[in-house]
Amino acid sequence: MATTADAPTLRALLGRRDLHLRLEGDASELDAALDAPIRWVHSSDLADPTPFLSEGLALLTTGTQFEGAEDESGVYRAYVRRLSARGVVGLGFGTEVVRDGIPPALAEACRDERMPLFEVPYRTPFIAVARAGAEAIAAQSYARRSWALAAQKAISLAALRPDGLGATLAELARQLDAWVGLYDAAGTLTREHPAALDTTAAAELGTEVGVVLRRGARAASSLRIGGTAFTLQTLGRGGHLRGVIAMAAGDLDQEGRGVVTAVVAMAGLALEQQQGLDRARTLLRAGLVNSLLGNDPALARRVARDLWGGLPPPPVLVAMTDAAAGRRDAVREWLELRADERRGGLFFGRGDDGLVLVVPASGSDLLEEFAERFDERMGVSAPAGYDAFAVAADQAQLARDRPGPGVTRFEDVAAAGVLSVPASPEARTVAEATLAPLRQHDREQGTSLLETVQVWLANDCSHEATARALGVHRHTVRARIATAEKALDSDLGSFAARADVWAALRLTS
Structure with a gap:
């Protein structure tokens, strides 16, 4: 952060x-101590002035508090330690007032505490030193305010450029002389200036930004990575965060914070305005999805060609997901970014049954x-062509509704057979009613008709194989199947009856 005045330091x-x-x-x-900023210059001859001091001061004294101490090092050492603990950045000793030159014991105590000690000659009044310090502090303060005004003006002009948001961030990075990055609601770094981390x-x-976004509350935070301090500022409303601005800048002064606050406000406004455009895009995409579901891709092709570089070339995979409402902004921004990267390689939009x-x-x-x-x-x-888009969407929905996490492919569902498809509650009700006579007979008579029928069907209706599986005689199996037919009032010798019972068993297992 450039200024036009020297920083008020002891140097x-x-x-x-x-x-x-x-x-x-x-x-x-004493390099570090000499370059520490001075907040004020004060004079005191009290033996312990620390109750009346604040940190960051340069203290002037004539040494009257040391009269009678001669060169007792303990007195001087205790005095300097009190000043150092209070945060005094330097000690000026006025010579030729009480004594000639600086007491050696005082010089030794200051060396031990690494406290800068300087001589103020008799011809230089303390008030002149204090006034010089005050002038430097005032000049620095004026320079910082002037910088802040100029920086905010430059940032405001940058916001009027075609890519206002990107230009604003680039200008902030220039003004702070630090790296600045913008993360979207999905936690993806979308812009950075001036160079990559x-x-x-x-x-x-990126991990810390993800934590901040998942928390969902407006906040400013800071962290240190290696030797670099970073500041994070969220964008958007609590519960509806639009992103995070990250800066490789640690503790900012009041003027620096004011410039950052202005950028955050402008970025937040730009993103809120962008939200209206995003809403219009979302509605347009939804309309094009409906057009594709009608197996009429002509309109979608024309619009997609002009806006997004075209639709993906057939054959295509159609995917469907719920995309929870609480993360729709993050999902949309991530997809928009990927669609930009793969011009014509990704299309998405919301349909009645989920995100397509x-x-x-x-x-x-x-x-x-x-x-x-x-x-x-x-x-x-x-894989399907656009003339079969509706069928492909049905396949994707069916695969999505299968239990289990991650990606489910329709080919895997189809390979498992028709009966692997999740049944409706109505189908399960009918299945339970179909098997109820067998359950009732087993419960009342202590038989095993339901188990026997299930094993019999699983063994291709072979009495001998069923008998081996159950550990009974084949005539016992034959008798149980006959009893089951009476209970079911059905001829299990017919394929239709067997298929009906088999389906009922699969639906209730």
């Missing part, structure tokens, strides 16, 4: 030739990535 104060100040000791050993930092930062995704037959990797990222259950059709 800058000592550099004022008109004050004739002289640093006691080796400056190279290293892989480790990017991974850790269309990819080329070779693009199933994207479907797997989606299901894993959002932990969604997804059904995928067999």
Whole structure:
């Protein structure tokens, strides 16, 4: 963050030739202390002035509090330790007032505490040193305010460019002289300036952004990765976060925070305006899905060609997923990003029964990535042309509704047979009624008709195989099947009757 005035530090104060100040000791050993910012310059000859001081001060003294102490090192050491613990950044000793030169014991105590000690000669009034410090602080404050005003003006002008949001972030990065990145609602880094982060930092930062977004509350937070401090600012309303701005900047002063707040407000407004456009896009996509479900891809082809580079080339895979309402923004933004990357390689839109995704037959990797990222259950059709889109959508819905996580393909469902398809509650009710006579007979007579019929059907209605499986005589099996036919009032010698009972057993197992 550039300014037009030197920072008010002890080094800058000592550099004022008109004050004739002289640093006691080796400056190279005190680099960090000399460059610490000074918040004020104060004078006191109290033996313990710390109750009246705040951190970041430079203290001036004539040493009257040391009269009678001679060169007792303990007195000076205790004095300097109190100042250091209070956060005093430097001590100025006025010479030729009480004594000539700086007391050696005081110089030794300051060296031990790494407290910068400087001489203020008799000809330099303390008020001149204090005024110089105040002028430097005022100049720095004015420079910071001027910078903040200029930065906000530059950012406002950047917001008027065609890519207002991207230009705003680039300008913020320039003004802060730091890396700035924008993460969308899905936690994906969509913009960054000026250069990419290293892989480790990017991974850790992405994880933290994901945590912030899942929390769903508006917040500012900070973290340190390696030697770099990062600040995160959420965008959007609580419960409806639109993204996160991340900056490789640690503690910002009031002016810096003001500039960041302005950018966050503008970015939030831009994203809210974008939301209206996104809503219109969503409705358009939904309309095109309905057009495809009518097996009439002409309209969808024309619109998709102009807006998204065309529909995926046939044969295509049609996928269907629930895409929970609470994550629709994150899902949509992720899909929009992937659609931009794969021009004409992905189409998506919401139908009556869920979110529909269309990819080329070779693009199933994207479907797997989606299901894993959002932990969604997804059904995928067999490859199909657009003239059979409705059938493919039915296949995808059927596969999606199968129990189990992740991606389910229709080919796997079909390979398991017709009876593997989840039955309706009505079908289960009929199945229970079909088998009720067998259950009742077993319960009342202590028989095993239901088990025998099930094993008999599973062994292709072979009495001998059934007898071996049950460990009984084949005549026993024959007698039980005859009893079952009477209970069911059905001839199990016919294929239709056997199939009906077999289906009932599968539906109730």
